[in-house]
Amino acid sequence: MxxxxxxxxxxxxxxxxxxxxxxQTDTVPSxxxxxxxxxxxxxxxxxxxxxxxxxxxxxxxxxxxxLPVACALELIHTYSLIHxxxxxxxxxxxxxxxxxxxxxxxxxxxxxxxxGLLTYAFEIMFKLGLKxxxxxxxxxxxxxxxxxxxxxxxxxxxVIDILSENQKIDEKTLLYxxxxxxxxxxxxxxxxxxxxxxxxxxxxxxxxxxxxxIGLAFQITDDxxxxxxxxxxxxxxxxxxxxxxxxxxPNIYGIESSKKMAREAxxxxxxxxxxxxxxxDPLRLLARYLLIRES
Amino acid sequence: MxxxxxxxxxxxxxxxxxxxxxxQTDTVPSxxxxxxxxxxxxxxxxxxxxxxxxxxxxxxxxxxxxLPVACALELIHTYSLIHxxxxxxxxxxxxxxxxxxxxxxxxxxxxxxxxGLLTYAFEIMFKLGLKxxxxxxxxxxxxxxxxxxxxxxxxxxxVIDILSENQKIDEKTLLYxxxxxxxxxxxxxxxxxxxxxxxxxxxxxxxxxxxxxIGLAFQITDDxxxxxxxxxxxxxxxxxxxxxxxxxxPNIYGIESSKKMAREAxxxxxxxxxxxxxxxDPLRLLARYLLIRES
Numbered sequence: 275m276x277x278x279x280x281x282x283x284x285x286x287x288x289x290x291x292x293x294x295x296x297x298q299t300d301t302v303p304s305x306x307x308x309x310x311x312x313x314x315x316x317x318x319x320x321x322x323x324x325x326x327x328x329x330x331x332x333x334x335x336x337x338x339x340x341l342p343v344a345c346a347l348e349l350i351h352t353y354s355l356i357h358x359x360x361x362x363x364x365x366x367x368x369x370x371x372x373x374x375x376x377x378x379x380x381x382x383x384x385x386x387x388x389x390g391l392l393t394y395a396f397e398i399m400f401k402l403g404l405k406x407x408x409x410x411x412x413x414x415x416x417x418x419x420x421x422x423x424x425x426x427x428x429x430x431x432x433v434i435d436i437l438s439e440n441q442k443i444d445e446k447t448l449l450y451x452x453x454x455x456x457x458x459x460x461x462x463x464x465x466x467x468x469x470x471x472x473x474x475x476x477x478x479x480x481x482x483x484x485x486x487x488i489g490l491a492f493q494i495t496d497d498x499x500x501x502x503x504x505x506x507x508x509x510x511x512x513x514x515x516x517x518x519x520x521x522x523x524p525n526i527y528g529i530e531s532s533k534k535m536a537r538e539a540x541x542x543x544x545x546x547x548x549x550x551x552x553x554x555d556p557l558r559l560l561a562r563y564l565l566i567r568e569s
Numbered sequence: 570m571x572x573x574x575x576x577x578x579x580x581x582x583x584x585x586x587x588x589x590x591x592x593q594t595d596t597v598p599s600x601x602x603x604x605x606x607x608x609x610x611x612x613x614x615x616x617x618x619x620x621x622x623x624x625x626x627x628x629x630x631x632x633x634x635x636l637p638v639a640c641a642l643e644l645i646h647t648y649s650l651i652h653x654x655x656x657x658x659x660x661x662x663x664x665x666x667x668x669x670x671x672x673x674x675x676x677x678x679x680x681x682x683x684x685g686l687l688t689y690a691f692e693i694m695f696k697l698g699l700k701x702x703x704x705x706x707x708x709x710x711x712x713x714x715x716x717x718x719x720x721x722x723x724x725x726x727x728v729i730d731i732l733s734e735n736q737k738i739d740e741k742t743l744l745y746x747x748x749x750x751x752x753x754x755x756x757x758x759x760x761x762x763x764x765x766x767x768x769x770x771x772x773x774x775x776x777x778x779x780x781x782x783i784g785l786a787f788q789i790t791d792d793x794x795x796x797x798x799x800x801x802x803x804x805x806x807x808x809x810x811x812x813x814x815x816x817x818x819p820n821i822y823g824i825e826s827s828k829k830m831a832r833e834a835x836x837x838x839x840x841x842x843x844x845x846x847x848x849x850d851p852l853r854l855l856a857r858y859l860l861i862r863e864s
Contacts, residue, residue, distance in 0.1 A: 409704035
């Protein structure tokens with residue numbers, strides 16, 4: 275299996291599904307649907323949906339019928355980016371090389387577009403519930419996703435991140451921020467995929483460990499790209515975390531130690547997949563990709 | 570049945586349940602849970618949960634087992650108030666006589682507290698799904714609530730409201746704003762209650778008509794209170810809509826015609842209940858209450 279073609283193929287699948295899902299909301303003339311589409315199609319890698327699908331496939335599930343949940347994950351991720359970029363939060367004008375949502379549509383519409391994406395994500399899941407044959411699995415998966423996105427997950431991390439700006443923070447707080455801000459929804463996506471694929475308790479445990487580790491590696495490489503990346507590839511100025519006095523892995527551990535931590539996390543992630551056969555090859559590829567990505 | 574004691578009793582039931590539900594999120598030390606509790610317990614009337622429960626009771630359902638959904642409705646309503654009050658939106662410093670969320674906790678935490686309440690509302694519903702015996706009804710009810718709260722419901726109304734400020738708007742736009750901004754979640758709550766109570770198609774239709782009419786009456790009386798109300802009872806300065814150049818019923822139709830419209834809507838709501846027996850008495854009381862309320 276070749277990484278790039280796999281990623282492209284999965285991204286195309288998800289983009290098509292997102293396009294369908296977001297077209298259905300365009301019945302009322304209002305700039306909000308335009309604003310929602312703008313950020314959803316602003317060049318995301320679709321990492322969370324791809325991991326979700328790969329986890330479902332790894333336990334032998336049928337990922338085709340749960341594509342709406344994959345889309346819901348991307349909507350939740352996108353809402354969080356729109357709100358993170360707001361003037362009252364990180365105050366970012368650029369995201370993936372494009373003007374952020376509030377720069378294009380104004381602050382009020384950006385806030386509401388985020389709210390709309392979050393609400394719509396759950397609407398999609400309830401709608402899938404009307405035709406699912408496994409309602410209890412969908413409730414479980416929905417719960418994992420909501421928890422991953424909530425105040426004890428992603429939002430919790432963002433709160434502490436915002437409140438720690440311009441302050442000297444310790445390792446524990448840095449890890450708390452990143453485990454929650456980025457890690458929780460990634461792990462939630464992977465668990466949800468494994469649950470909907472009807473994985474065993476043991477399989478779900480291993481995939482949760484995989485998720486925790488790639489979440490960590492993802493965040494470390496993100497911080498490293500901010501220091502050493504190629505601006506044309508990451509779509510924002512190098513050094514923007516420094517400008518915001520953000521807590522980052524390179525700031526606390528230095529560049530070399532951060533790289534080593536990322537490698538170790540990926541190794542742990544790969545070891546978590548030992549019980550799986552070739553169905554988990556996409557997850558193995560994705561782990562390698564997170565280590566070498568340039569954007 | 571006596572109105573005040575019914576309202577007090579239902580409010581106490583919902584407040585207790587909200588208190589339980591929001592205590593469970595207090596495990597991580599973070600100002601966000603304090604911010605969420607602050608606005609949830611800032612003196613709301615619990616109208617949406619009460620209507621939801623009354624609709625379930627009206628069709629002979631067991632409203633006790635669906636109390637978490639009643640709480641979810643109040644969390645969604647509260648999130649919408651927090652975001653509406655933000656500087657980028659209505660920029661209100663007072664709500665129900667108390668400083669608004671962003672005044673107390675800052676804008677970033679207020680945005681995230683709203684996000685957290687919205688996410689938690691759905692988490693609660695998924696959690697209930699793990700023990701429900703009627704999963705398909707819960708998915709249907711969740712869908713009604715998500716739609717009522719979404720961009721074709723409440724958020725849709727708020728977008729047009731914000732974008733219409735300081736502009737001369739016509740009747741059609743006024744009705745669109747209010748049907749969506751206030752009406753959609755009220756009707757969604759009532760439909761969800763009737764669905765979870767296993768009401769018949771005909772019953773759900775009648776209760777939907779009831780909901781549409783009391784939603785309209787609610788908004789008209791809200792606008793009238795802003796012009797003629799008692800500041801100490803409504804908790805904000807009289808005339809604040811005028812200050813924001815908001816589209817209101819009294820502005821477009823005049824005070825007397827607005828009062829007449831509210832009375833007619835309540836009459837329509839009462840007529841929609843003709844097929845129901847005394848199980849619908851709370852809904853009848855609530856309709857009268859919406860006409861005579863002072864806050």
